[in-house]
Structures are given as C-alpha cells and as structure tokens.
Amino acid sequence: MIDSSQFDATRDDRKTAALVAERLTVAPESRVVSSLAFARELLRGNATKQAGEEFLGDPAFTSVFFLDGEPHKRKRQAISRFFTPKVISTRYRAVMEQAADTLLAGLRTQGQGRLDQMSFELAVTVAATIVGLTESNQAAMAKHIQATLIALRVPTMSRWRRPVGQLQATLSGLRFMLCDVQPAIKARRAQRREDVISHLLDEGYPDRAIFVECITYAVAGMITTREFIVMAAWHLLGNDTLRERFLASTEADQIVTLEEIMRLDPVVNILNRRVTADTLTSSGSVTEGEKLVFDIRAANVDEASVGACPYALDPDRARRVKTTGSYLSFGDGGHRCPGAQVALNETRVFLDRLLRVPGIRLHREPDLCWTDVLMGYELRDAIVTCDPA
Template identity: 40%
Template structure:
C-alpha cells in the first residue's frame, strides 16, 4: 500500500518580497522526488506522457478526449458489471448531469450554512477530549473530523456501531491496485472484500434504510431518488470516502505540521480573517498536494502546446500529471515555487491559490470548500493550544490515491 518517503527536498532560500523568513527552513516535506521544473511535457520510453506545466495540465484535464485512469479506474473497467459507474469514473453527459445535480451539496454557501456549525461543534468536542488526555495523535483526530463531516454530506450517519473511521482506514489501507490471480493478490482481494462488507452492513446499509423511510438533504437520499440500488450506493460511498475523508485527514496533518514548525506563519494564520487563512492553507496545499499525481487515458488524439512546439498525444495514451511540478510552475507561481509564501502573486488569472491541488476541469474536486472550511475551523482551535511536537511524523505513499500519508504525528499539551 505504501512505501517510505525520502528525506524532504529543500530549496535555496529566497525572500522575493515574501513576509515569511525562509532562511533556515526546508519547505516541501512530502514530495517523493525532486521534479524537473523545465519539462512541461515529455514522453518516456514506455509511451507514457508526463505533464509538469500548468497550461499543458489544464488543457488535458479540460479535454473531452480523456478519461480517468487513476483511483483504480482501469482496474474497475476490467471487472465489467451492469452497475452504474461511480461519479468519479463517469465521463461525458452522465458525469456532467451528476455533477450538476449534486453541486448543491458543495457550494460555498451550502457548505457554510449546512455544515459550519457541525464542524465547529465536533472540532470543539474532539479538542475537549484532547485537553483531558493531554495528548493528540493528529492523524487519528483528523480522520475522526473528516469522517464526521463527510458522513453528514454523504448521509452516513446511522452506523450500527461506532468506528466508521477505523473501518474506512482499514479499507483504504488495502493495496489492490492491480488485477491478477497470484496468491498474494487473492489474499488481498479477500481481505478487501471483508472490509467492504463490514463497511456496507455496519455503515451504508443502515443509512440507506433510514433514508428510504425519511429522505434527507444528502448524497444517499439523492441517489435513492435516482433509483440507485444498494451496491451502486456503496460504491459511491467508497469513492466519496476516499475523496472526502482520507484526503482531508492528510490536509489537516500537513497544514498543522507547517504551521507548528514556522511560528511566523502560524502567527500570520491565526491573525488573519477567514479569506486570508484559507488562502494560506491553499498555499500550503499548493506546495504539498494531497494527491500527487493524476492519471488520464486519451480516448482520441489530442494536441497540446509546449513552448513553441505542438505535440500530438495519440489515442489510448496514458498521461501522468505531476501535481508537485505543475503547482511549482514558475510561469504561474513566480519565484521560489518550493517555499510557502502567504502573499504569493499568481501570474495566471485562471489559477486559484491552490493551483492544481484540487484538480481542474470536469473532475475537479467538488469538496474543495468543505475541506478548506473544516480544516480552517479545526486549526483555529487546535493552534490556540500550547502544543509540543513529541514525535516527528512519518510520511509514506499511498498508491491508491497517488498521495502521501502523514502518520504518528503526536502532540502534547503543555
């Protein structure tokens, strides 16, 4: 499932007008390799196209001639069923229709009005427990928060027994990213199936039963209204679980790590208004994208410009979009791309503060506002405490989401 990460890459310090002193800091903690910043588009010997430039990535992600090739998409294609595909894997009109219909759960207004108080109450409850115990395992605490919030949005609020966060953790720890018949893969498949069944019977099934009797304003109720069956709803819950729970947990951990390590950055964050705080969080996410690589498969030949050249990517090609490099494209982010700068001026009006950390195009992360708001609400309260890092976190790589995992992040309250 995961592999150990190398030591974090460092970069030469540069002030460049940034209000934060970078003179003695190493910034990027999670990148597996040091990405070349001068190769916006190239093809390797195996025929895989590698994208590291912002404009090239945007062109590909917005193309109608590509489809998902990450998050087990091609493995699932090989296991053909008559079920509807989860929204994560849909393309074309079915995908656009679903995104349009579910958008009401994810707009900034809906997120603030429907989930803000839940986030506040649950964050404060978690930290009350932490104050009593005087110790925090941040990855576990972040997962509890992310599961509670995403569970409300999805409709997973009727579990038969507590522990949905642990059940989801166990499922996403499975490393079945290939398909075959070796003994190891068969054992992994059986283990994965048992975890899926536990999640279904303990969490998903009771939520479905409750919403058949009394529909709510959540994703499961919406899917039931479209005639989805139990298995189809289960697959949606799993994909939303990966997107809305596992990744937000990592965002909370990496943002906390940077803010605790850099007192000036922490002070700036705590003193800012909501927009300023969320911009700073997006700058951290730009540097440390939770999903490090996005994969697409071309369904027709597409042309992509890189400098003075126009490249034709043939139909059926695998495209690997390197988000660490894309988010460090100096034509967009300016100088010192591997440092955190709260007042970074972007040189492309189409780019947001997180650049490509939430993706782009029709598969852009729909839960971006949820992740930002809940992380901000939690960190405002966490960072008011007198914290000490007892154990420096470990960083590994999860091949399922093509992203990092921050673990064993132990804090104590002084």
C-alpha cells in the same frame, strides 16, 4: 504580508519532495505533463478522458468520479448542490465546529493526541453528513472505513499474503455495509433527506451501487482530507511566523495559506488521462491515443506560472501572480474535486482551533509513508501535546 525578498532559489519548504521523487512511478508508455499552463488547457478542454474508462460498468450506476462526457456532466450537476459555499456555511460549518471542539476537548483532557487519528475522525464525521452515513456510531464507523482500506494494499501484497488480505478486505467491507451503509439506506427509504444517499435512491441506485459510492467518497474525501490536515498542521506548528499570520488572518486568508501549503505538498500527485482527439493548444499539442500523466506536484512548482522561488511557502504568491491558489492540487476542469471547499473549510476550522489550544506544540513529527496504489504519501503518528486542561 510575508516579504518575498527573503526567499532565494535554494529555499525549499516542501516536506514530501524527497519521498515522492523516490517512490512516484509512471508507466513508461505515458507522456508526463508538468507545465501548469498546458495541464490546465488540457484538463479544461474536451480532448482527454479518464484512463481506465473502458473497465467501467453500467454508467447509470457508476460514480461521477469515474465518468466523462454527458453522463459525467449530468451527475456532476445533480450532486453540486451538496458542495455549494452556502451549504458549506449553513449546513456543514456547525458539524465541523462541533466535531473539532469534541476532538480538541479530548486533547485537552489527555494532554496529547495523534493528529492522524483526530483528523480522520473529523473527516469521517463531515463526509458522513454529506453522504448520509449518520445512522450508526461515528467512531465505530471510522474504524470500519479504516479497515476496508486494506483493499488498496492488496495488489502490492506478496502472493501468499494476497488471499488473506483480500479476505480481510471483503469482511471489512461487509461489516461497513451491514453496520453503517444499510441502516442509512433504510432510514432514507423511509424518509429522504438532503444528502447523497437520498439522491442515489431517487436515481434508482441498488444497495450495492450505493455501497460503492460510499467507499468512493471515503477514499476521495476522508482519506485525502486526513493527510492534508496533518500536513498543514506540520507546516504551521513548525513555522512560528506562518502560524502567527494564520491566527491573525481572516477566514478567507487562512484558506489562501492552506492552498499554498497544498501547492507544495499536494496529497494527490498525478492524474491519468488518455487523449481522444489530436489537439493543439497555445502551450503544446497532443495526439489521439496518447496516455498522459499530469504531474500535479511538478505543475504546482512550474516557475513560469507560479513565480520565482517556487519551492518557498509564500501565502501571498497566488495574489501576486493573479491566479487561483490551489493550482492543480484539486485537479482542474470538469473533474476538479467537487469537495475541495469542504476539505479546505474543515481543515481551516480544525487548525484555527488547534493552534489556539494553550501550550500546543508538535511533540513528534509524522512518519512519512507511501501508498503505491494511490501514488500518494501518508502521514502517521504525529503527536501534539498541550497544557493540562
């Protein structure tokens, strides 16, 4: 156990605080919620809905990530079977371990590797298994998905660059559809399996709606997990005490350490909601029509809820203050990330193996980048090296 008395008010273990403080912006008409207790009450209640719902299409074929109320509840219940602890341990665990072993075998052979590339390939393999994108080459599909992500940057491009970016995004999406999504749909039309695409076919989804779901899972599962794996590796490789504790811990305690890392450097920084009814809670009140921005990062370091020295990385914190270790890092309430345990488990499997590679060390720290569309950080070009195989 780490002795919390070693922490002081000036200690700050966050890696991305300065970048987020510089780049994170919210609409001036929005009210920022930074209290963890108040945020939890609102997110677990029924007084808010996702901002932007008015732009949705047919709810029958809209992703669960963008719905509210009964439509959201029904779809959430329908997909919950893909994310249970039992399914993670019996169906996905072997996929995680095999993918991690393959990636680390390549690392041992080459003597070095890029963490963001390895973590993305792992995240793609695991998410593809859950979704059902298993009828094409996984390495090629990872490149196809990466190419489609240029669509996230189109709104921030200059006026002359935007048409070119839009064309690139369209062509990349078409390639992903033809090479990866349609073969998966065809195979599951012939024979259903236990995955999301089979479920969507049972629900009558057209091919285009299935494609949108696949892109949504790519952003929600693959992209965020990539950043989290690199961030957790950065913390662990740079702190010998934390690393030794992680390697000596049980699987459950390793998850606790990862949750504490995500508390300090959450991949998702804000959630946008709008208030649907005047509401009074034990922590405050909101008024119908208000636009709320839940500041996840601020809530995660709210000393009133997380305890003293909130900027210090302390794996024993959640146990000491008797709360869930992920705080708001995966959201809360009905819209809490359904794949949270998948992300934590694949990160744990990979890092437990990575840190045991002989001579493993962080040769180059990652570059800190920012994406305005997602209001989140990106970590690129972190290099790890190891002893020759």
